[in-house]
Amino acid sequence: MIEVISSDRCIRCDICERICPAFVFDRDESGLPVIARQDDCQTCFLCEIYCPTDALYVAEQAHQPIGITETEVDQRGLFGVYARSLGWSRGRAGGAQNDPTRHIRVAQV
Amino acid sequence: MEADVLVVGGGPAAAWAALSAAEAGARVVLADKGYHGTSGATAPSNTGTWCVPPGEGRTASVEQRFKRTAGLADRRWMLRCADRAYENLQKLVEWGYPFPTEEDGSLYIANLRGPDYMRFIRQRVQKAGVTILDHHPVLELLGADNEIAGAAGLVRRTGSSFRVTARAVVLATGGCAFFERILGGTGLTGDGYLFAAEAGAALSGMEFTGKYTLAPHGSSLNKGLPFRWATFYREDGEVLRDSNGEPVTNGIGGGERQVAKALLSGPVFARLDHAEPAMQDWLQRGQPNCFQPYERMGINPFNDLFRVELKYEGTVRGTGGIRIVSSDCATGVPGLYVAGDAASRENVTGGVSGGGAINASWAIASGWWAGHGAAQHARRRQGRHFKQLQALGTTGLNGTAEREVDLSEAAQVVHDEIAPLEKSYWRSGDTLEASRVQLEKLWAGLNAAPSSKGIARLRSREVAAVTATARWTVAAALLRTESRGVHRRKDFPEERAAETSRIIVSGLDQVTAVREQLALDAMQEA
Numbered sequence: 243m244i245e246v247i248s249s250d251r252c253i254r255c256d257i258c259e260r261i262c263p264a265f266v267f268d269r270d271e272s273g274l275p276v277i278a279r280q281d282d283c284q285t286c287f288l289c290e291i292y293c294p295t296d297a298l299y300v301a302e303q304a305h306q307p308i309g310i311t312e313t314e315v316d317q318r319g320l321f322g323v324y325a326r327s328l329g330w331s332r333g334r335a336g337g338a339q340n341d342p343t344r345h346i347r348v349a350q351v
Numbered sequence: 352m353e354a355d356v357l358v359v360g361g362g363p364a365a366a367w368a369a370l371s372a373a374e375a376g377a378r379v380v381l382a383d384k385g386y387h388g389t390s391g392a393t394a395p396s397n398t399g400t401w402c403v404p405p406g407e408g409r410t411a412s413v414e415q416r417f418k419r420t421a422g423l424a425d426r427r428w429m430l431r432c433a434d435r436a437y438e439n440l441q442k443l444v445e446w447g448y449p450f451p452t453e454e455d456g457s458l459y460i461a462n463l464r465g466p467d468y469m470r471f472i473r474q475r476v477q478k479a480g481v482t483i484l485d486h487h488p489v490l491e492l493l494g495a496d497n498e499i500a501g502a503a504g505l506v507r508r509t510g511s512s513f514r515v516t517a518r519a520v521v522l523a524t525g526g527c528a529f530f531e532r533i534l535g536g537t538g539l540t541g542d543g544y545l546f547a548a549e550a551g552a553a554l555s556g557m558e559f560t561g562k563y564t565l566a567p568h569g570s571s572l573n574k575g576l577p578f579r580w581a582t583f584y585r586e587d588g589e590v591l592r593d594s595n596g597e598p599v600t601n602g603i604g605g606g607e608r609q610v611a612k613a614l615l616s617g618p619v620f621a622r623l624d625h626a627e628p629a630m631q632d633w634l635q636r637g638q639p640n641c642f643q644p645y646e647r648m649g650i651n652p653f654n655d656l657f658r659v660e661l662k663y664e665g666t667v668r669g670t671g672g673i674r675i676v677s678s679d680c681a682t683g684v685p686g687l688y689v690a691g692d693a694a695s696r697e698n699v700t701g702g703v704s705g706g707g708a709i710n711a712s713w714a715i716a717s718g719w720w721a722g723h724g725a726a727q728h729a730r731r732r733q734g735r736h737f738k739q740l741q742a743l744g745t746t747g748l749n750g751t752a753e754r755e756v757d758l759s760e761a762a763q764v765v766h767d768e769i770a771p772l773e774k775s776y777w778r779s780g781d782t783l784e785a786s787r788v789q790l791e792k793l794w795a796g797l798n799a800a801p802s803s804k805g806i807a808r809l810r811s812r813e814v815a816a817v818t819a820t821a822r823w824t825v826a827a828a829l830l831r832t833e834s835r836g837v838h839r840r841k842d843f844p845e846e847r848a849a850e851t852s853r854i855i856v857s858g859l860d861q862v863t864a865v866r867e868q869l870a871l872d873a874m875q876e877a
């Protein structure tokens with residue numbers, strides 16, 4: 243579930259608010275996103291990869307928040323972890339051409 | 352707002368329908384509950400397609416697949432699905448989608464990485480001149496003179512209403528996840544099924560919904576693939592064994608049923624210990640979404656035991672949906688077309704799951720056909736103006752206001768009547784009948800609720816749609832007194848040749864289920 247918005251990292255671009263499929267975010271007067279409908283979050287991690295500054299963190303539990311803090315996410319190097327493994331960067335898509343899934347599908351049967 | 356064709360939904364089926372209708376010259380509006388590009392089951396996933404090049408091998412591939420469809424698929428549909436999907440995958444190549452390259456330099460086009468694919472296709476849809484309405488869930492269809500004439504919905508930002516009049520509508524609203532927290536599942540509440548039924552269309556294959564996939568416990572990651580290399584354990588580290596004393600492995604093959612059984616008597620754990628180092632690397636780089644829970648929990652799934660569960664997937668990886676009556680994916684209601692998971696996939700997958708390959712190709716192919724069908728219908732209706740539009744929505748929009756309902760409680764009730772393993776992995780006449788009674792009560796309660804206003808209409812319609820879908824599922828499952836495909840009855844464990852026919856369900860306040868073969872015979876006699 244979406245849990246952390248880093249106000250230090252966030253550049254107030256409003257992308258997460260627009261692209262979240264579950265319409266989870268609102269924005270405050272300063273333009274900072276706020277998690278307004280947390281229970282609607284579908285734990286899809288897509289806001290993380292669309293964010294141009296890796297300012298968002300979605301915890302792995304889909305049913306309730308685990309209460310993780312920005313400090314812990316930062317210390318464990320978890321900001322942007324999904325984007326890096328996909329090859330997305332600064333909110334831009336990339337890396338699909340390096341997807342080795344074909345090897346998995348051959349071995350799967 | 353006015354259009355020739357309105358596409359309802361924002362997943363791959365909606366995208367291909369919009370592209371196809373636009374190519375046929377229609378003015379197209381696409382209205383998505385979420386954001387077209389991230390919403391639906393494909394966007395957070397990594398979907399393999401059923402990709403069969405033309406030539407001799409194609410018939411053989413169809414034949415091989417057909418054997419696994421529990422006798423209910425249709426070879427002609429399978430063949431044309433393989434053909435259309437292949438053609439459209441070639442379009443993606445032409446448009447520059449970044450497919451990976453094989454060792455021999457050719458492109459590997461049988462896999463589409465969800466976030467990349469959906470982002471890419473949104474851009475194509477925009478380029479084709481389609482008007483995209485993000486965060487505009489449709490709430491009901493509009494009719495005029497016994498035809499479909501558009502749809503109405505709400506704007507999530509404000510809660511206000513919008514209307515699109517159109518000469519044809521494609522429902523590409525995806526499947527129903529019954530409020531289970533699976534990848535992409537939030538918006539998948541069977542809305543299209545309810546809209547179609549309200550317009551008089553029927554559904555088919557709703558009993559083929561006993562579909563579950565393994566996931567790390569408490570996560571949203573219902574991706575089975577890595578569990579191909581798993582061994583399963585009890586909490587104390589004791590390996591799970593089948594009745595022959597063999598360790599339970601391969602959670603997307605024979606191991607699944609063993610794990611399901613074991614889960615009834617206590618927690619089950621897994622470790623991906625059959626993955627060799629090369630496979631570990633491919634899995635991590637090829638299926639990075641699957642590794643998000645482990646990464647975030649700080650565990651290594653190849654070395655550490657971790658707890659698992661089976662997530663219920665309803666019609667998302669099950670098979671049922673709106674019944675198709677012709678090759679252009681028409682529903683029998685003039686002006687109403689259907690594509691992707693919103694449609695029954697029995698034509699291409701029969702009574703088994705189409706997850707892993709068929710569903711993605713079906714979304715591409717059926718979207719394409721439905722878009723063309725709708726554009727052609729719109730052309731035939733050109734110049735015609737609807738005088739009086741009738742809103743077709745019922746339950747969840749206009750109740751009698753006799754008593755309040757608590758929608759989150761209602762959502763829990765309907766989830767709990769369908770999703771538990773005891774309810775849908777193994778069905779029986781008794782439990783189905785008990786569910787039927789509960790669900791009838793719930794439905795009556797929804798009909799007696801006060802009409803909801805503003806943004807609250809969305810939740811109220813979602814709960815109505817899931818409840819209706821549950822009632823159709825139970826009716827079909829009660830009628831099928833055998834086990835076949837992903838429909839398993841404890842009281843009827845065998846497949847029966849006499850039941851090799853589809854089951855059609857329809858109706859709102861009065862649900863009916865009939866065998867398709869009997870219905871066709873009766874029509875012929877009449």
Ligand SMILES: Cc1cc2nc3c(=O)[nH]c(=O)nc-3n(C[C@H](O)[C@H](O)[C@H](O)COP(=O)(O)OP(=O)(O)OC[C@H]3O[C@@H](n4cnc5c(N)ncnc54)[C@H](O)[C@@H]3O)c2cc1C
Pocket residue numbers: 359360361362363364365382383384385386387390391392393394396397398399400401487488489490523524525526533534535538539540542543573574667668690691692693705706707708709710711712714
């Ligand atoms: C984890 C996972 C992995 C999968 N892997 C594979 C695979 O490897 N191979 C394969 O073949 N298949 C796979 N599938 C299945 C595949 O993802 C689906 O078959 C495919 O997404 C169906 O496309 P669709 O467009 O019909 O529906 P979806 O992609 O689910 O989209 C439905 C759309 O409808 C919108 N919508 C819903 N209600 C409304 C409304 N009232 N108004 C407006 N819009 C609405 C939603 O916002 C969404 O945009 C997988 C599914 C999951 C969940």
Ligand code: SF4
Pocket residue numbers: 247251252253254255256257258259275292293294295296297298
């Ligand atoms: S996408 Fe990232 S940078 Fe933009 S508003 Fe959201 S959190 Fe801030």
Ligand code: SF4
Pocket residue numbers: 243244261262263264265266282283284285286287288289290300
């Ligand atoms: S994880 Fe998905 S649903 Fe949750 S806030 Fe991010 S984009 Fe929205």
